Amino acid sequence: MAGGEKRDGGLRLTKAEVTVRITLLSLGCFLVLLPVAWTILTSLKTGEQTLEVPPVWIFPPQWKNYLEVLRLVPFQNYALNTAIVVTGVVVGTLLSCSFSAYGFARLRAPGRNVIFGVLMATMMLPSTVTLVPTYIVFNKIGWLNTYLPLIVPAWFGSAFFIFMFRQFYQSIPRELEEAARIDGAGYLRIWWSIFLPLSMPVIATVVVFTFVGTYNDFFGPLIYLTDESKWTISVALSSFGGSPRIGPQLHMLSAATMIAAAPSIIVFLLAQRYYVNGISVAGVNK
Amino acid sequence: MSGLRRREALWCYVFITPAVLGVLLFAIGPMIASFALSFTSYDMLSSPEFVGLKNYSKLVGDTLFRKSLQVTMLYAVVVVPGTLVMGLVVAILLNAKTPAMAFFRSAYYLPSVIGGVAVARVWAMLYNGDHGLFNLLLGLVGIQGPGWLTDEHWAIWALIFMGIWGFGGTMLIYLAGLQSIPNELYEAAAVDGASKLRQHIFITVPMLSNVTFFNLVMGIIGALQVFAEPFVLTNGTGNPNNSTLLLPLYLYRVAFDYLEMGYASAIAWVVFAITLVLTALVFRSLPFWVHTEAGAD
Numbered sequence: 405m406a407g408g409e410k411r412d413g414g415l416r417l418t419k420a421e422v423t424v425r426i427t428l429l430s431l432g433c434f435l436v437l438l439p440v441a442w443t444i445l446t447s448l449k450t451g452e453q454t455l456e457v458p459p460v461w462i463f464p465p466q467w468k469n470y471l472e473v474l475r476l477v478p479f480q481n482y483a484l485n486t487a488i489v490v491t492g493v494v495v496g497t498l499l500s501c502s503f504s505a506y507g508f509a510r511l512r513a514p515g516r517n518v519i520f521g522v523l524m525a526t527m528m529l530p531s532t533v534t535l536v537p538t539y540i541v542f543n544k545i546g547w548l549n550t551y552l553p554l555i556v557p558a559w560f561g562s563a564f565f566i567f568m569f570r571q572f573y574q575s576i577p578r579e580l581e582e583a584a585r586i587d588g589a590g591y592l593r594i595w596w597s598i599f600l601p602l603s604m605p606v607i608a609t610v611v612v613f614t615f616v617g618t619y620n621d622f623f624g625p626l627i628y629l630t631d632e633s634k635w636t637i638s639v640a641l642s643s644f645g646g647s648p649r650i651g652p653q654l655h656m657l658s659a660a661t662m663i664a665a666a667p668s669i670i671v672f673l674l675a676q677r678y679y680v681n682g683i684s685v686a687g688v689n690k
Numbered sequence: 691m692s693g694l695r696r697r698e699a700l701w702c703y704v705f706i707t708p709a710v711l712g713v714l715l716f717a718i719g720p721m722i723a724s725f726a727l728s729f730t731s732y733d734m735l736s737s738p739e740f741v742g743l744k745n746y747s748k749l750v751g752d753t754l755f756r757k758s759l760q761v762t763m764l765y766a767v768v769v770v771p772g773t774l775v776m777g778l779v780v781a782i783l784l785n786a787k788t789p790a791m792a793f794f795r796s797a798y799y800l801p802s803v804i805g806g807v808a809v810a811r812v813w814a815m816l817y818n819g820d821h822g823l824f825n826l827l828l829g830l831v832g833i834q835g836p837g838w839l840t841d842e843h844w845a846i847w848a849l850i851f852m853g854i855w856g857f858g859g860t861m862l863i864y865l866a867g868l869q870s871i872p873n874e875l876y877e878a879a880a881v882d883g884a885s886k887l888r889q890h891i892f893i894t895v896p897m898l899s900n901v902t903f904f905n906l907v908m909g910i911i912g913a914l915q916v917f918a919e920p921f922v923l924t925n926g927t928g929n930p931n932n933s934t935l936l937l938p939l940y941l942y943r944v945a946f947d948y949l950e951m952g953y954a955s956a957i958a959w960v961v962f963a964i965t966l967v968l969t970a971l972v973f974r975s976l977p978f979w980v981h982t983e984a985g986a987d
Contacts, residue, residue, distance in 0.1 A: 459821075532914075533721055534716060536724055557715075620808075641807045642921070664805075668805060
């Protein structure tokens, strides 16, 4: 395999080896970030500069392009709509997943493990299979053009996050719970006032994952939100290409793209630790 | 069952109710409904009409479906291994205890947090035939770049490169796997005089085979669900000449442009069947390449 020449299992690298690695990684990093960097550059040019060949690299940045985009399209509207959906999904996912996970982790009942197995199997179910009937039902009960089809399913758990909460709950010492039981606390109280507060690291991971996933979701909002005033940011951004106000102007389109991409990038940069944790759980425990 | 045990069981069912309802309402229920619908003709205006296997026989003769299937297979066959190789190589390079690695890890993962629509927007500008970055760079070395999004032979490759760009998740999973390989293995191999490359081929790759398995299965499932990128790049058309008509896009068109819900369900089930067969093949091949007891899980 290319680039497989130097390693020491993550430890004790010689200075030369570190230098080689950093050089290779810097090169790759430049290539990987180039598309984003180019978009940022383009977003700060004037309309004429975007078409110049060879491209201009040094120019006075046009920060006003960003203000212009916000003026041209009702971004605040899209942001508010997105915030409603994201909040509903994040809160629903947290409550339903931690709630169910407590049952799976701590309480014994016939059939529990079989149900858990079925739940885990749904992780592999492609969403295309369930799409058509789900859409038909939401349509029939009049939920089209509302946020309900996007939010309500999140209140019924999600296999991966239930798995994460369950793993964590299983590691909590039983004594904690037994002490509470002796004090007369019921299962609901134990879940709410012992397990939930203890699981902050998992909560953080679930919030970050759900935020980014919901914020970036395109298919759901596209099919359920037909009215422009209801659009989320991702649907709005997908329409800008054909919009006469923004579409053909590369600097405007770039600025709009960066505004739309910013929230998930910022959340990722602030919460990387939880991100990396979550993904590691996914791969290693499987 | 004692009263205490019964009470515990009762509460267990209370707690797992959201998850059970979720599985029934949003997974198993729709799955069965979609299977039943695939034997009907249904446009959402009149009631569904039973047509037997007609939708499936129509699929066999549907040239657009066949094209879509071909395009999707090409996409998956390149993107899935491409992502695995990129993820593994970068993870190996990152697996060192140097402060700079945290920065690189974030930088390489960054593209994976950007949503499909924004990714497509970013790359559409790079792919632009006249003033996109790629053709400008190719022009510098005297190559006349193709019309990435207008030439039917190149458009799918435009999607493929975009797909591989999202290797960050695979990389992080590999990195976590690498950190669980005992260092002594490498030290012993080094004492025996094995080169670094041989150490990777004979230690790293086998030790990570269970991680590769996970990445492979998830990669296949993911590659068969790509929608936002081709939709945005081609304004929902899958053009030029349907060369970017990945299956989810075709399904979208059949369901929401033509309102052929029965036919769309048949397509969904074929896609599901393909996913199952591919996953089963990977599972069946496990004993041949997955090291340790990981395959039992």
